[in-house]
Amino acid sequence: MSRYGIDNLPYGVFSRPRGDRRIGVRLGSTVVDLAPLGGLLAAPTLNPLLEAGRPQWTETRRRVTEYVSGTTGRIPLSEVTLHLPFEVADYTDFYSSEQHARNVSQILRPDSPGLPPAWRHLPIGYHGRSSTVVVSGTPIRRPSGQIAEGVYAPSERLDIEAEVGFVVGVPGRRIRTAEFAEHVFGVVLVNDWSARDIQAWEYRPLGPFLAKSFATSVSPWVVPLDALATTEPVAQDPVPLDYLLPAGPAFDIRLAVDWNDTRVATPPFAAMYWTAAQQLAHLTSNGAGVRTGDLYASGTVSGPARDEVGSFLELTRNGAEPVKLTDGSLRRFLLDGDRVTISATAPGAGGTEIGLGEVTGTVLA
Ligand SMILES: O=C(O)/C=C/C(=O)CC(=O)CC(=O)O
Ligand SMILES: [Ca+2]
Ligand SMILES: [Mg+2]
Numbered sequence: 090m091s092r093y094g095i096d097n098l099p100y101g102v103f104s105r106p107r108g109d110r111r112i113g114v115r116l117g118s119t120v121v122d123l124a125p126l127g128g129l130l131a132a133p134t135l136n137p138l139l140e141a142g143r144p145q146w147t148e149t150r151r152r153v154t155e156y157v158s159g160t161t162g163r164i165p166l167s168e169v170t171l172h173l174p175f176e177v178a179d180y181t182d183f184y185s186s187e188q189h190a191r192n193v194s195q196i197l198r199p200d201s202p203g204l205p206p207a208w209r210h211l212p213i214g215y216h217g218r219s220s221t222v223v224v225s226g227t228p229i230r231r232p233s234g235q236i237a238e239g240v241y242a243p244s245e246r247l248d249i250e251a252e253v254g255f256v257v258g259v260p261g262r263r264i265r266t267a268e269f270a271e272h273v274f275g276v277v278l279v280n281d282w283s284a285r286d287i288q289a290w291e292y293r294p295l296g297p298f299l300a301k302s303f304a305t306s307v308s309p310w311v312v313p314l315d316a317l318a319t320t321e322p323v324a325q326d327p328v329p330l331d332y333l334l335p336a337g338p339a340f341d342i343r344l345a346v347d348w349n350d351t352r353v354a355t356p357p358f359a360a361m362y363w364t365a366a367q368q369l370a371h372l373t374s375n376g377a378g379v380r381t382g383d384l385y386a387s388g389t390v391s392g393p394a395r396d397e398v399g400s401f402l403e404l405t406r407n408g409a410e411p412v413k414l415t416d417g418s419l420r421r422f423l424l425d426g427d428r429v430t431i432s433a434t435a436p437g438a439g440g441t442e443i444g445l446g447e448v449t450g451t452v453l454a
Contacts, residue, residue, distance in 0.1 A: 091117045096439030098153060099310035099446065100135055100275070103169040109133065110172055114153055115310055115446070119163035126156060135175040135311060139258035139274050140381040146258070146274060150315055171309035173224040174277075175256060178382035180219040180305065181372055182252070182281055182297075183212050185363035189391035192403045197289065209327065212363035212371050214388070217281075218302040222384065225308050225448040229282055231425065232303040236286035244284035246408065247423040247452060250389040251344050251356050251399035251431045254279040255365045256311055257383035264373045266337045269366035270314055272379070278308040278344070278431050278448040279386045285402055285422070307384070308431075310446040317342075317443070318436040322364045329367065332374055337366025342435040342445065344390055346399070349428055351414040356390035356399040358433075425454040 093099070098114045103122075110133035113120040123130040129138040129149065138149060184190055187204070190213075195202045207213060233243045258274035281301060288300030319338035329336070342358035363371075365387065373379055389399040398404050401422055405411055408421035423429070430449040437443035 092444030093117050096437045096441050097316050097443040099312040101309045102172045102174045118166050121157045142259050143271050174311050176382045177219040177222045177384050178380040180217040181214055181385040182217050183214040183368050183388040185212050185361050185388040186391045187362045189389040196407045212368045215296045222305045228453045229304050229450045230453045232284050234287040234299050246285035248283045248285050248401045249429050250281035251346050252279040252386040253358050254384050254386045257379045260380050262373045262376055262378040264369050266366040266370045269337050275311040275313040280306040280448050306448045306450045308446040308448040312445050318438050333367045337364045342433050344433045347430040354396050356397050357392040358390050360392045423452050427452050
C-alpha cells in the first residue's frame with residue numbers, strides 16, 4: 090500500500106521542463122498540480138499558505154483531499170523537478186537527543202563525558218544559516234576550512250546529521266507550548282551536513298560556525314502536522330520550568346539512513362527528550378520572533394542502539410570503527426561521490442503508515 094495515499098498529501102513545489110513553479114501534493118508516485126485551485130495554492134512557494142494559519146490549513150487540506158479524489162490529472166514524479174518548497178526565513182538547530190549528546194560528549198570530550206549542565210533544563214540550540222538550506226538532490230561540495238592549527242584544507246571528516254525539521258507558518262513570539270499547532274505547519278527531513286574536523290577546531294566556546302553553515306539539505310515534501318499521528322513524549326526529569334509545559338505532542342517518526350546503497354542506521358524520533366513544542370516555546374521565550382518560513386531542526390536523532398545513531402561520527406566512533414558497505418568497501422567519513430539518503434515513515438493520523446519522503450545528497454570534491 091502506498092505511504093503517499095489520501096491520508097498523507099504532503100505539499101511541495103515542482104516544475105516541468107520549461108514550466109513555472111507550482112504547488113502540488115504527492116499522491117503515490119505522482120504529483121497533483123494544485124494551481125487550478127487558485128488562491129493560496131496558485132503561488133510559486135508554500136509561503137502564502139504557511140502564512141495563512143491553522144483554520145486555512147485545515148480548510149485547504151479538506152479542499153485538496155476532495156480535489157485529488159476527483160481528478161485524473163496526475164504527473165509522474167519522474168517528469169518533474171522538485172524545488173525548495175518554501176523560502177527559508179531563519180534556521181535554528183537544536184540538540185535534543187540525549188543519546189546523541191552523550192555520544193558526542195564521549196567521543197569529542199572524553200575528559201568530561203556526559204551531558205552539559207543545562208541540557209536537562211532547556212533545549213540547547215544554535216542559530217544556523219538559512220541561505221544555505223538546499224533541497225534534496227542538490228550536490229554537496231566538500232567544504233575547505235581550518236582543520237587544525239595552520240592547516241587550511243578540504244575537510245577529511247565530512248559527516249551527516251539525520252534530523253526532523255519543523256516549518257513555521259504563523260509568526261509569533263513568546264509562543265506557549267500549547268500554541269505549537271497554531272504556528273507550525275508541518276515537517277520535513279533534514280540532513281545537517283557537518284565537517285567534524287572544522288568543527289573540532291573552531292567550536293569552543295561559541296558552538297558550530299563554518300562546520301555546518303556550508304549546506305543543510307531538506308526533503309522536498311512538507312508533511313502537514315494534520316497528517317501525522319501524535320504520541321506521548323518521553324518523561325522528563327527534572328520537571329521543566331512552567332514555560333516549557335505542557336510538553337506537547339511527540340511523533341513516532343522512524344528514520345532510515347542509507348550510505349550509498351547500504352542501510353546503516355534507523356534513528357527513532359520518538360526517543361527525543363525535548364519536544365518540538367518545547368523547542369519553539371524556548372526559542373521565542375526571550376521575545377525573539379519567528380517568521381513565516383522559519384525552519385527549526387530537532388537536532389541529530391540518535392537512539393540507544395548502535396544502529397540507531399543519526400551521524401557517522403557516532404556510527405564509526407569518530408572513524409575508529411569503520412562500517413562495511415554492501416559493496417565490501419569500508420567507510421569512516423564521507424568520500425567524494427558518496428550519496429546519503431535519509432528517509433522516514435510514521436503512523437498517520439488517518440490510521441495508515443505514511444511516508445515523509447527523503448532527503449538525499451551526493452558529495453562532490
Ligand atoms: O556536542 C557537540 O559539541 C556538537 C554537537 C553537534 O554537532 C550536534 C549539532 O549540530 C546539534 C544536533 O544536531 O544535535
Ligand atoms: Ca545538527
Ligand atoms: Mg547545516
